[in-house]
Amino acid sequence: MTRILVTGAGGFVGQALVRRLLAGVDALPLTQLVAVDLALDLPAHPRLTQLRGSVADDAVRAQALAAPPDVVFHLAAITSGQAEREFELGLTVNLRATLALFEDLRRQHAATGRTPRLVQTSSIGVFGLPLPPHIDDATPIVPTMSYGAHKRMLEILLADYSRRGWIDGRSPRLPSVVARPGLPNGALSAFASDLIRELAAGRSYESPVDAEGTLWLLSLPACVEALIHAACIDGERLPATRAWTLPSLHVSVAEVVAALMRRFGVEVSQRLSYAPDPAIIPQFARWPSVDTALARSLGFVPDPSLDVLIERCLPGAA
Amino acid sequence: MTRILVTGAGGFVGQALVRRLLAGVDALPLTQLVAVDLALDLPAHPRLTQLRGSVADDAVRAQALAAPPDVVFHLAAITSGQAEREFELGLTVNLRATLALFEDLRRQHAATGRTPRLVQTSSIGVFGLPLPPHIDDATPIVPTMSYGAHKRMLEILLADYSRRGWIDGRSPRLPSVVARPGLPNGALSAFASDLIRELAAGRSYESPVDAEGTLWLLSLPACVEALIHAACIDGERLPATRAWTLPSLHVSVAEVVAALMRRFGVEVSQRLSYAPDPAIIPQFARWPSVDTALARSLGFVPDPSLDVLIERCLPGAA
Numbered sequence: 001m002t003r004i005l006v007t008g009a010g011g012f013v014g015q016a017l018v019r020r021l022l023a024g025v026d027a028l029p030l031t032q033l034v035a036v037d038l039a040l041d042l043p044a045h046p047r048l049t050q051l052r053g054s055v056a057d058d059a060v061r062a063q064a065l066a067a068p069p070d071v072v073f074h075l076a077a078i079t080s081g082q083a084e085r086e087f088e089l090g091l092t093v094n095l096r097a098t099l100a101l102f103e104d105l106r107r108q109h110a111a112t113g114r115t116p117r118l119v120q121t122s123s124i125g126v127f128g129l130p131l132p133p134h135i136d137d138a139t140p141i142v143p144t145m146s147y148g149a150h151k152r153m154l155e156i157l158l159a160d161y162s163r164r165g166w167i168d169g170r171s172p173r174l175p176s177v178v179a180r181p182g183l184p185n186g187a188l189s190a191f192a193s194d195l196i197r198e199l200a201a202g203r204s205y206e207s208p209v210d211a212e213g214t215l216w217l218l219s220l221p222a223c224v225e226a227l228i229h230a231a232c233i234d235g236e237r238l239p240a241t242r243a244w245t246l247p248s249l250h251v252s253v254a255e256v257v258a259a260l261m262r263r264f265g266v267e268v269s270q271r272l273s274y275a276p277d278p279a280i281i282p283q284f285a286r287w288p289s290v291d292t293a294l295a296r297s298l299g300f301v302p303d304p305s306l307d308v309l310i311e312r313c314l315p316g317a318a
Numbered sequence: 319m320t321r322i323l324v325t326g327a328g329g330f331v332g333q334a335l336v337r338r339l340l341a342g343v344d345a346l347p348l349t350q351l352v353a354v355d356l357a358l359d360l361p362a363h364p365r366l367t368q369l370r371g372s373v374a375d376d377a378v379r380a381q382a383l384a385a386p387p388d389v390v391f392h393l394a395a396i397t398s399g400q401a402e403r404e405f406e407l408g409l410t411v412n413l414r415a416t417l418a419l420f421e422d423l424r425r426q427h428a429a430t431g432r433t434p435r436l437v438q439t440s441s442i443g444v445f446g447l448p449l450p451p452h453i454d455d456a457t458p459i460v461p462t463m464s465y466g467a468h469k470r471m472l473e474i475l476l477a478d479y480s481r482r483g484w485i486d487g488r489s490p491r492l493p494s495v496v497a498r499p500g501l502p503n504g505a506l507s508a509f510a511s512d513l514i515r516e517l518a519a520g521r522s523y524e525s526p527v528d529a530e531g532t533l534w535l536l537s538l539p540a541c542v543e544a545l546i547h548a549a550c551i552d553g554e555r556l557p558a559t560r561a562w563t564l565p566s567l568h569v570s571v572a573e574v575v576a577a578l579m580r581r582f583g584v585e586v587s588q589r590l591s592y593a594p595d596p597a598i599i600p601q602f603a604r605w606p607s608v609d610t611a612l613a614r615s616l617g618f619v620p621d622p623s624l625d626v627l628i629e630r631c632l633p634g635a636a
Contacts, residue, residue: 087482091421099413106405128558140458142559149478153471160467164405240446241460 001031005064007055007101008075010037012180013121013223017073018042020224027232028071036064037076056097061104068108071231072118074101080125083147094150102157106166115168118158119230122171122243124216126152129283136291137244145283155243162242168235171243172295175216175287177223179313191280192217195253196313199260199268208277211254213285218248219312222303233298247292247302249309253285259306319349323382325373325419326393328355330498331439331541335391336360338542345550346389354382355394374415379422386426389549390436392419398443401465412468420475424484433486436476437548440489440561442534444470447601454609455562463601473561480560486553489561490613493534495541497631509598510535513571514631517578517586526595529572531603536566537630540621551616565610565620567627571603577624 004021008014018035021028022045035042036051053060055076076093077083083090098120109115127135128144143149151173158169179200180193191208192215198205207213218226226246260268292300303309322339326332336353339346340363353360354369371378373394394411395401401408416438427433445453446462461467469491476487497518498511509526510533516523525531536544544564578586610618621627 087424091417095417099409103409138458140456143474143478144481144558146478146482149474153474156461156467156471160461160464163462164464240462 002028002070003031003067004028004033004071004073005036005069006033006073006075007036007064008077008121009035009042009050010040011075013174013177013220013227014073014075015042016220016224017075017227018048020228022048025228028228032067034064034067034069036060054093054097055101056092058100061097061101065104065108068112068114069116070114072101072105072116073227073231074098074118074120077121078147080123080145080147083150084145087146090146090150094147095153098154099157102161102167106161109166115165117168117170117231117235119170119172119227120154120158121227122151122155122173123148124173124175124245124287126155126173131286131288134289134291135245137294155241159240159242162235162238163240169242170230170233170238171241172226172230172300173243173245174223175218175246175248177218177220178309179220191284192256195256196260196310199257199271200264200310200314202264202271204271204273206273206275207253208275208280209253209285210274210276210281211252211257213253213281214250214287215253215256215285216248216250216287216290217256217303217306217309218246219303219309221312222301222309226300229299237298239294244295244298244300245290245292247295247300248290249302249306250287250289251306255306256310259310262307263310320346320388321349321385322346322351322389322391323354323387324351324391324393325354325382326395326439327353327360327368328358329393331492331495331538331545332391332393333360334538334542335393335545336366338546340366343546346546350385352382352385352387354378372411372415373419374410376418379415379419383422383426386430386432387434388432390419390423390434391545391549392416392436392438395439396465398441398463398465401468402463405464408464408468412465413471416472417475420479420485424479427484433483435486435488435549435553437488437490437545438472438476439545440469440473440491441466442491442493442563442605444473444491449604449606452607452609453563455612473559477558477560480553480556481558487560488548488551488556490544490548490618491561491563492541493536493564493566495536495538496627497538509602510574513574514578514628517575517589518582518628518632520582520589522589522591524591524593525571526593526598527571527603528592528594528599529570529575531571531599532568532605533571533574533603534566534568534605534608535574535621535624535627536564537621537627539630540619540627544618547617555616557612562613562616562618563608563610565613565618566608567620567624568605568607569624573624577628580625581628 078090125148161167162169179197396408443466480487497515
């Protein structure tokens with residue numbers, strides 16, 4: 001039986017992950033799930049403990065770890081746009097809180113001998129600008145924004161804790177996960193979600209990215225399955241880096257629009273206009289081809305097609 | 319005129335750097351030099367303030383930064399072997415103290431608008447095992463020990479502070495700097511220093527590395543000049559990563575011994591024996607060829623020859 005801790009459990013991915021875990025995953029038979037976030041909107045469940053607070057708060061972490069977890073999904077983060085605007089907050093939540101969490105788990109390991117599995121959501125934001133023409137598992141990683149810098153630092157740190165046997169770490173790098181709700185969450189890449197969500201809902205949308213823009217997309221349900229799979233893999237099969245880029249669909253805006261037209265009718269294109277934003281396009285809409293051989297060898301899969309991805313983005317799909 | 323702060327000023331490199339700066343560097347006309355370390359053994363000098371304490375101590379940093387520095391040489395570190403044995407100490411000094419120093423300087427920048435230059439000593443320890451057959455400026459960086467992990471994290475962090483204009487950072491990666499005194503400093507690569515120092519002093523030496531062992535060597539005086547040069551380069555000329563591997567001599571143990579024989583006579587070889595240590599050789603004595611094109615384009619140079627390097631290693635040379 002498994003005690004699971006989820007940080008960032010109130011977020012877009014966190015909420016969906018908690019609901020999926022509570023619904024029952026054969027490989028992770030649940031004893032107790034502790035969900036931590038500043039704000040939580042999860043339904044009551046006999047196996048669920050909801051802890052409202054920040055993972056950066058020592059007292060909150062102490063409560064969250066009171067019963068040593070077997071598996072930790074560490075999703076709490078200040079994402080790209082917000083981490084860029086609010087540097088100190090990003091540093092505190094992304095870097096300091098994670099370091100503190102790792103240290104808590106190291107001390108727990110020293111006391112109990114247990115080595116929990118920990119899945120932390122890294123990001124394709126670790127690849128900085130200018131992006132190389134092709135990305136694979138050997139591409140040098142040179143972040144160029146604070147968010148990507150923090151994520152790369154944490155990948156390196158978790159690999160060291162894993163090498164020492166204190167934490168059995170895993171750092172899957174998430175691409176754009178769609179379709180986020182329309183609330184501003186600070187992710188500069190949110191336009192991919194906006195595009196799909198607004199057009200699917202029958203509303204008009206002005207895209208800040210031209211039709212030639214290219215993206216790496218993963219649907220929310222596929223992302224949740226990837227995180228669960230990341231927790232279930234035998235640590236011995238993982239590379240020493242403990243980090244890998246998740247498979248996703250590499251598609252153009254035009255291809256996404258075509259898929260939306262197949263699902264919702266040709267009038268979708270009439271509700272779409274383009275107002276390309278030079279501040280967004282270079283970093284968030286010119287993603288090169290990617291070879292995720294390592295992740296595929298570990299059993300990770302992208303959505304099977306854009307049509308399936310669109311279907312999975314509809315309300316209630318996660 | 320220049321206010322300079324040196325952390326780790328009591329160490330092997332730090333002491334030599336402080337003496338060199340006090341002797342007068344045209345490009346860095348000295349107003350005041352603040353030297354910080356737990357232990358200091360520097361001569362009194364009208365421009366020198368000696369602060370005994372740890373850079374990890376908030377009060378010590380506050381004193382060290384009371385007059386905002388123009389240039390910081392951040393050398394304080396727990397080196398490879400000790401950081402591996404004493405994880406928490408390494409984390410505190412290498413990672414947390416540096417993060418705190420960067421944050422102090424960021425706040426000072428917000429208050430004064432000044433952007434100090436900061437040279438932090440990174441290390442070829444950022445390259446993890448197995449080492450690739452050739453290393454250059456595009457080699458993926460995958461540290462495999464805690465020391466290298468911390469150093470790589472700090473390179474990434476300093477690049478981010480530099481991009482934002484808060485610190486004008488520089489992270490030169492030091493190879494084996496020779497010849498350290500015979501005190502245990504925790505550096506697993508110390509055998510290169512032991513080899514040169516003991517044989518040069520007319521003593522016997524049992525080498526834990528075979529004659530085919532290969533090393534990257536830099537003499538202490540050349541290292542000091544490299545650090546000063548790193549502080550003097552115009553920030554606009556630096557790459558966004560703010561990090562580079564310093565040029566050094568790529569030599570075999572046999573070549574070092576041959577140079578020692580040229581300087582001290584053939585009897586040197588009679589005082590040398592080999593007892594290869596399989597724990598040391600893979601990580602510290604199989605360094606591949608290296609191309610430091612970036613550093614050379616910035617004006618960094620290695621020692622001109624092994625014979626000059628040996629000469630520079632003799633007592634009093636720094």
